[in-house]
Amino acid sequence: MSESLSSKDFKHKYTITVRFHEVDMLGVCNNAVYINFFETARLEYIKAAGLMPEKGIFSDGKIFFMVRNEINYRDHAYYDDILDVYSKISFIKNSSFGYDHLIVKQKTGEIIVDGKGVVVLVDPDTKKSSLLPANFIQKVKSFEPSVQILRD
Numbered sequence: 001m002s003e004s005l006s007s008k009d010f011k012h013k014y015t016i017t018v019r020f021h022e023v024d025m026l027g028v029c030n031n032a033v034y035i036n037f038f039e040t041a042r043l044e045y046i047k048a049a050g051l052m053p054e055k056g057i058f059s060d061g062k063i064f065f066m067v068r069n070e071i072n073y074r075d076h077a078y079y080d081d082i083l084d085v086y087s088k089i090s091f092i093k094n095s096s097f098g099y100d101h102l103i104v105k106q107k108t109g110e111i112i113v114d115g116k117g118v119v120v121l122v123d124p125d126t127k128k129s130s131l132l133p134a135n136f137i138q139k140v141k142s143f144e145p146s147v148q149i150l151r152d
Helices: 033-048 134-143
Strands: 012-017 063-073 082-092 096-105 110-122
Touching: 012 033, 033 063, 033 082, 033 096, 033 110, 082 134
Parallel strands: none
Antiparallel strands: 012 082, 063 110, 082 096, 096 110
């Protein structure tokens, strides 16, 4: 990450235990699994921030695409490790917003992974990016006061 973040910089935390099928032949959590941890944490974040549609995901006709994932591996997790996945929306642009993530090994407090992601709102008919609605921005600002608004 460009700036040095710590778990204290995050309001949202999701805890997960590394399962047997998530480790590889070397006994470490497979590198691709961390993207799944980020995705699960983002969905939990959306619920906590009040961004989930009342009738559940996909019920409002809005389509969000993940268009970028960035991940830095600092150390390994192993079977049965308990990990805290920290997430926050760090910026909002016209049709996209970005997440920052940290994964911390609970036992040691060590950051083992950091990452970023970008999500875009897409019009279901035109399949082109679409302006994020004001109520979305307001809910994010309410939940995440430090979010940077970078709209034109």
